[in-house]
Amino acid sequence: PPAVAVSRLAERVRETAEVPPPLATRLRRLTRLTAPENAGRLPARTWAQERTLDRYSDHLFSNMLFPVRIDEAGGRYAPPAESVARLLALSRAEGATLCLLCLLDHPPTPGESAAIDALRQTIAGRPAPCELLIRIGDPDHWTKEVGLLHDLIVVDTAMAGDALPVILRGLARPLLVLGDAPVELPRRALLVHDTRRPLDEAIFIAAYLAERWGVALTVLPLSNGRNTHEIAAHISDYLALHEVAAAFLDPIRPDARAVDRIIATGLGGGYDLLIMTGPARGQRTNYNQQLTAMNGAILQRWPHAALIAT
Numbered sequence: 001p002p003a004v005a006v007s008r009l010a011e012r013v014r015e016t017a018e019v020p021p022p023l024a025t026r027l028r029r030l031t032r033l034t035a036p037e038n039a040g041r042l043p044a045r046t047w048a049q050e051r052t053l054d055r056y057s058d059h060l061f062s063n064m065l066f067p068v069r070i071d072e073a074g075g076r077y078a079p080p081a082e083s084v085a086r087l088l089a090l091s092r093a094e095g096a097t098l099c100l101l102c103l104l105d106h107p108p109t110p111g112e113s114a115a116i117d118a119l120r121q122t123i124a125g126r127p128a129p130c131e132l133l134i135r136i137g138d139p140d141h142w143t144k145e146v147g148l149l150h151d152l153i154v155v156d157t158a159m160a161g162d163a164l165p166v167i168l169r170g171l172a173r174p175l176l177v178l179g180d181a182p183v184e185l186p187r188r189a190l191l192v193h194d195t196r197r198p199l200d201e202a203i204f205i206a207a208y209l210a211e212r213w214g215v216a217l218t219v220l221p222l223s224n225g226r227n228t229h230e231i232a233a234h235i236s237d238y239l240a241l242h243e244v245a246a247a248f249l250d251p252i253r254p255d256a257r258a259v260d261r262i263i264a265t266g267l268g269g270g271y272d273l274l275i276m277t278g279p280a281r282g283q284r285t286n287y288n289q290q291l292t293a294m295n296g297a298i299l300q301r302w303p304h305a306a307l308i309a310t
Contacts (some may be wrong), residue, residue, distance in 0.1 A: 005149065060208050061174075063097040064090065065150040067143050068119070069159060070104050070112050076158075077115040081122070083156045088128055089184040090154070090176075093213065097129040101146050103139040147171045154178065157299075172310050174205060175278070179304040186273035186305055189215045190266050191246070194254065194277035195223040195231045196287065202277045202309035203235055210244040215273065217244060220265055221251035222258065222277070254290075259297045266302065274302055278310030 066087055069076045091098040100123065102116050116134060123130040135142035147153055153167050154176045167175050191206045209215040219235060221228055228251050239246050252261045266274055276295055279288035295308055 059094045059096065060205070060212075061094045061096050061152040063099065063150050064094070064152045064154055065099050065101055065143075065147050066154045067101045067103055067139070067147075067159065069139060070102050070108065070115060072109050072111045072115075077112070078119045079156050083178055084119075084122055086178055086184050087154060088123075088126055088130075091128040091130075093185055096152075097131065098123070099146070099150065100130070100132045101142065102132065102134045103142055104134070104136050105139065107136060108134075143167065144171055147173055152176055174201070174310065175308045177299055177306045177308075179302065179306060185213060186215055188269070188271045189217050189273040189275055190262075190269060190271040191217060191219045191275045192262055192277065193219055193221050193231075193235065194291065195221055195226075195228060195251075196254070197277055197280065200277050200309070202275050202307075203238060205307065205309050206275050207239055207242045207244050209273075209275075210239070210246070211242050217246040218249060218269065218271070219246050220249045220262065222254050223251040224253060225251075254294075259294060259301075262298060263301050266304075272304045274298070274304065274306040276306065276308050278308040280310075 064087070066079070068079055070078070087098055090096075100119060102119070104112065108116065116132070120132050123132065133146065135146065143153075147167070148171070150173065152175075153171065153173050155167075156178050157180055167173065186209070189206060189209060191202060193200055193202060206215075206217055206219075210217045217239070219232070221232055223231070232248055232251075236246070236248070249265065252258055262274075276298065277291065278295065279291050299306055
């Protein structure tokens with residue numbers, strides 16, 4: 001939507017403030033032309049703030065990006081057919097455009113070109129809008145560039161380890177890891193809410209999935225003990241506002257045992273989706289590094305789908 005595009009272009013203007021003309025000059029001019037005359041300085045907005053209006057009037061994820069590493073030497077040709085089928089099911093449920101981004105760090109070999117053509121044929125003629133892009137160069141760079149205008153980044157388990165740091169640090173977009181279990185749409189979600197974040201996009205997304213997709217929701221607070229009951233009451237009130245009921249588990253501490261306890265709770269409760277807090281946007285802090293490390297450790301052991309909200 002135009003308002004979202006302007007917000008993200010404005011963020012890019014700020015990022016390129018030190019870049020010499022003409023790029024920065026043209027971006028500033030474009031932002032002025034598309035913004036209201038009395039807008040003044042456009043404030044930086046989180047992804048959740050950009051999507052709030054559409055969350056109530058339309059779908060939350062209007063477009064999804066699936067980066068695919070293509071590397072014949074490394075044995076990477078294309079994602080499994082079941083992963084693509086699950087992607088198509090997700091995009092149909094959201095009415096979203098699905099973009100398959102084929103990433104190569106060299107011009108494609110004949111075998112790699114054949115794999116890309118096969119992937120193109122897989123999505124051809126599907127009822128959900130799909131497109132396929134090919135980018136040659138640094139995969140992290142192109143994931144960030146193309147991901148700027150997407151609402152959800154989806155990766156399979158094999159790519160999660162490679163993509164996690166760049167997506168969480170550089171894109172500030174929700175990341176969905178498909179997992180190995182062949183579940184197209186989740187039915188039971190465990191929300192691991194880090195109470196150290198005053199505004200948590202994980203709650204925003206969890207409420208949407210429960211309200212729009214009918215996902216049964218359970219909340220597991222990750223807390224150091226301060227204001228836990230107050231924060232849990234705030235979450236409950238927010239969910240009630242959206243006519244969502246959730247079960248609340250006893251909080252756990254964000255210590256060395258947290259990963260084991262989260263995995264045990266998720267597997268023991270039969271959840272097929274894990275929703276976790278991601279790092280705070282635009283900040284490089286010890287807290288963010290610890291949170292990213294914890295998320296990575298969980299993804300290495302969690303067999304089902306996992307969504308990291310930033």
